[in-house]
Amino acid sequence: MADIPSSGTSKQRKGNGQPGSDYETGLSEDEQLDIRIWLRLLTCANLIERRVRKNLRDKFNTTLPRFDVLAQVDRTPDGQPMRELSRRMMVTNGNITPLVDRLVEDNLIRRDPSPEDRRVQHVRLTENGRQALDEMFPAHSSWVNNLMANLDRDNASQLYALLGELKTSIQTAERDED
Amino acid sequence: MADIPSSGTSKQRKGNGQPGSDYETGLSEDEQLDIRIWLRLLTCANLIERRVRKNLRDKFNTTLPRFDVLAQVDRTPDGQPMRELSRRMMVTNGNITPLVDRLVEDNLIRRDPSPEDRRVQHVRLTENGRQALDEMFPAHSSWVNNLMANLDRDNASQLYALLGELKTSIQTAERDED
DNA sequence: TTATATTACTTTAAGTCTAAACTATTTAAT
DNA sequence: ATTAAATAGTTTAGACTTAAAGTAATATAA
Incomplete structure (x- = not known):
């Protein structure tokens, strides 16, 4: 995950000679x-x-991916297809299958075959899953809140806006890629 | 990774009644x-x-963790102990061992026992590793640069500063935890 | 209609990551 | 000096993740 570039180069690499180069x-x-x-x-x-x-x-x-699945599934009342889960969680399709398998085993979610499309499985919270999520969700918020408690509120708003700019920049760049 | 909170709660959960609550x-x-x-x-x-x-x-x-190790190892001329690698890469100790194993197999880095402390292994780039890194490093920079190309430079500077604030807030909160 | 492509999901193999237990060594405290 | 504690690294078991290949169902196009 950490991705700290070093000089990343042998001593031979020279500055590019332009102003502001290193x-x-x-x-x-x-x-x-x-x-x-x-x-x-x-x-x-x-x-x-x-x-x-x-x-x-x-x-x-529990684990973060498990929490993420529960939180995602809860976002829509009728549950979500696997593909939607993987899209929202930004992980590959093959990742979701065993993750959902384990949560189904633990009776936190269930898979319902879609009536419209027999390829699709809708994933929904069970009552158990809802209870678990209802406990975890406020705790999760408070943890994040706690980590950002020392961040000035004006700075927080600005940071949020700037991250939006960054996100846009990235998505624009990725779109141009194709 | 993705960690998108939904309503995260059953319909029963009520707003806290305070101004600005949801x-x-x-x-x-x-x-x-x-x-x-x-x-x-x-x-x-x-x-x-x-x-x-x-x-x-x-x-x-290659992969990101492999690149990270090479980039980290390159940061100090005499290489780095395993613990330093895991600290910098923000991964656990046990993660580093097999990662380094594979890179040693591929002759990109080597392990040198420390003369001062027989527990310590210094990890260094091989000539092969240096060459690989010298190719990868500028490419890596250009990819990131490309993704941020649509970000206004003033915004970029501000974003960097605000991320610094956030980092400080997090570290303060974590320090208080102990 | 029938062939082709696409889509949803699963399976597989390999790599990554973690926590916890373990070994070897060094440091600190008696 | 001897014991206890801390540190560096490895190993283990299990979960997570990916890319790629595979299966089944649906959509598209000729």
Whole structure:
């Protein structure tokens, strides 16, 4: 996960000679800034994720992917097809199958075949699953809240907006890729 | 990875009645903002990570953790102990061992026992590893740069600063935990 | 209609990751 | 010096993740 670039190069690599270039890395200031944003982003995400994982394990004896499935499934009253789960969770299809298998075993969710399309399985919360989620959800919020408690509210709003800009930039770049 | 909270609750959960609370989630505006920051952060991190992983595989037939190890090892001329690698990469100790094993097999790094402390193994780049990294590093930068190309430079600087604030907030909260 | 492509999901093999238990070594405290 | 505690690294079992290949069902197109 961590992805910290070093000089990333042998001593031979020279600066590009342009203003704002860095002798060590051969990157322009803009390029360096981008990399630093990426690394800081990753560090923050890792720190938060680590805390959430630890608390889910310690306090609810579960894992983040399991919590994610429950939270996702709960987003729509009629449950969701597997493909929708994998799309929302940003993981591959093959990942979801065994994850859902285990949650079904534990009677937290169930699979209902779609009446319209026999390929589709709708995943829904069981009563058990709902209860579990109702306990976990506020705790999860409070953990995140706690980690950001020292962040000034104006800064928080701005950060949220800027992350939106970043997201747009990424999606634009990915769209142009194709 | 994705961690999208839904209503996360049955219909029974009521708003907390305070100004700015949300009937659906029972979260205050501040709490909602924090969760939204977290989710957006995670989305951005996932999008970038996914692109980097895909490009590492397609163009260099390698993986992100492998690249991370090489980049980390390169940061200090005399290599680094395993514990330092795991600390910097924010993964557990047990993760590093097989990862390093595979890279040693491929002759990209080597393990040198520390002369001072017989428990310690210093991990260093081989000439092969240096060459590989020298090819990968600029490519890696350009991928990230590309994803952020549509981000205004002022916004980028601000985002970097705010992520710093967030990081501090998280670390403060974690410190208080202990 | 019939062939072709697409879609939803599962399976497989291999890599990554974690927590926990373990070994070997070093450090600290008596 | 001897014991206890801490540290570096490895190993283990299990969960998660991916890409790629496979199966079944649906949609498209000729």
